Amino acid sequence: MLRSLIHRLRYRIVYTIVRSLSTQETANALRPFYFIVHPDLFGQFPRERNVNEESLKKLHEYLSSLQKTGSARPTNVLFYVRPQDESKDELKKSRNLKSVNIALSSRNLKTTVQNILSTCGLPVDYLKSIPEKATKTGALKQPIKWHPSFYAATGIKNPEEATHQEIILTFRSWLRRNIDESRLRTTAVKDIQDDIIRICDSLTSSIGLADIRWDSVWWSAHFRGCLKGFYRMYKEHPDRIGAVLRGRTLVFSNNSGVSLHGEIVLSIEDVPTHWMKLLMNVRAYDAVLERLPYMEKKLSELLNDIQIVRRKRHHHIMMAEEYELLLNKLLNSLRRCQDIAKTNLFEEDLSHLELVVEGESGPLALSSTGQFLVPASIPGSLVIDCIAKHKDQAHLILREILGSLQNEEVVVQRCLEDLQLSSLTKDENITPQQMVRCCQKLSHEAWMFEAWLTNTRLRVSHYYSVMQDGEICIPWDWVGDTNL
Structure with a gap:
């Protein structure tokens, strides 16, 4: 009975301190916000309507938790906002809908409502007109923090520990913080990649190469440098190089030779003179390649x-x-x-x-x-x-694996289309089952990520990272907001 009394007392104190708005005052303050995000206003935009419906549910749960217990799990909500200065016909033609991301992390109800309005550019005059309410606890400014031994003896859950445990990195929260960096890096290397495509196309058509591949941890600027050096060498000896490489695959890597697949491998650390020496001896490797299938x-x-x-x-x-x-x-x-x-x-x-x-x-x-x-x-x-x-x-x-490989091709193609990705690849150590699971989740929540990931290069891995050329790496088992 004592434990129950302490439990109720602790939460009553939190309630009277944290809650500075009544339910009616909260609704009145948020009325301008509802007028620009309510799903009924987005009948001609079904995707945006669904996003706002789900976000409103999450927002109401958050506000309700603050009003009842004085605490709520931090989260983020995305809303599409309808501009008020355009008619329905004009809006339908232009699809001029902007989106806003609202971070919900405060334990104070009034501060939370003010943050929502400010993020959407709405006035907060009504909030300022509401007087501060006196609390029953007078000078008490925060909930009682009991010693860990109290929670161990009573079995009551420590709210501080719960708060720390519930902070989980989600894909959306990571993407929101890093997508701008990815776009900046992608823009910075666009000219380099355009040069790479142009030189590769020229070499492939001129020589008759089957393919040109870059297989090194160094990024695209090094690839362009190697291609330019090789192109100059080819222009000096077009007939000799063309006779050797016609129908072959050319690879720039960290070593030189002829691979077990018959590819011509040139080291990025060598100078063109060494490349030329290898190319002139490629025919000597043909006998080795012929023996391999027999062995x-x-x-x-x-x-x-x-x-x-x-x-x-x-x-x-x-x-x-x-x-x-x-x-x-x-x-x-x-x-x-x-x-x-x-x-x-x-x-x-x-x-x-x-x-x-x-x-x-x-x-x-x-x-x-x-x-x-x-x-x-x-x-x-x-x-x-x-x-x-x-x-x-x-x-x-x-x-x-055979069944998963067939399924993998299907879900990867669907994911590319749903998210409008520029490319979608994976690390070697990602199994087909993991790739299928990752892509299915991405397609299922495409409405949430499409605006961010359109024309982005995505690689499925075991970690989050933005590569030097703007490619985004995500873990195959990324956590979505709906999984929390």
Whole structure:
């Protein structure tokens, strides 16, 4: 009974101190605000009408909580405001609707109402005319702050702890603070990117390249510099360079050579003289590229026809010569373990599974995409044992991934259209399931983000960031206001 009495007393004190407006006074003060945001005024604008309806619900909940308990969870509400100096026909033609974001964070009702009116450019004369009310507690200016031991003994929830725990970074709050920075950076690099597109188009058409790709952590200004240097070199030796690169893919990266996919890779740290030297020796790599499929087939046969897959990794390009050495090393190891393979794998057909020769050393693992990642230095017996133990799990993951990949293409395209994005990509470590979940949420709440994200480049990752060229990174499991 004592605990109940203390609980009621504490909230009665908060109520008499914080609430300086009655329900009727609050409604009267906000009447001009309702006249410019009420959903009934937006009949010809269904999207804006829905936004205002949801925002009014959130606003009423916030105000009600302040009136009843003297506290409310901080939030933000978006409203579309209808200008009063245009007729209905003029407004329908121009769609001259501006939006306002109102931050609700104060625990004082009068201050909150004043903030709403000021944000919308409405007068606050009525609020100033309302006299301050005397409180029952006289000199008491704030709620009682009990020692933590009080809350531990009584079991009453500490409101201060609850306030700190409820402050969660949402996508909308982060975007509101960073979208201007993204736009500034995008504008700053627009001329650079236009130059890149122009030079790439010129090189591709002149040489007959299949593609030109930038694969480095350095940003677009470095790419443009490399392209200009290569273009000058091409103009000096058009026939020699054209004969080598016709039909090939050219990649600017952090190393030089011919990749296991047959791409011509030029190091951004080299000078054009070194580039030219590599290009003149490209034909010598053709024999290596021709041997790779044969070696992969032999490796597959040693493991009951498992598929050998070459996966592309961002900012990591494996060269053809290196890959050949890795395949040869793993082949030699597995040839000495065929008795173990027959015992553990029997005659079971494993052509539905996938294996990637990942590198010289590293963990032997089953990836999140269902592929066996095998370092070349691992003993063949451990490779066989791992496949035997996890083949059923790998098959299950691959089946799920196949369905998710098909679904991913659909939701990504829908998200691009719903938000009018310039591009939508993802990091390598984002699974198809995560990408699908992220894009579905974005499409579902497109009405909230479309105005901010139109013509924006978005990348799904594990963190929030604005890149140097204006691209926006967001975590795949971003939190929306509706999730709180």
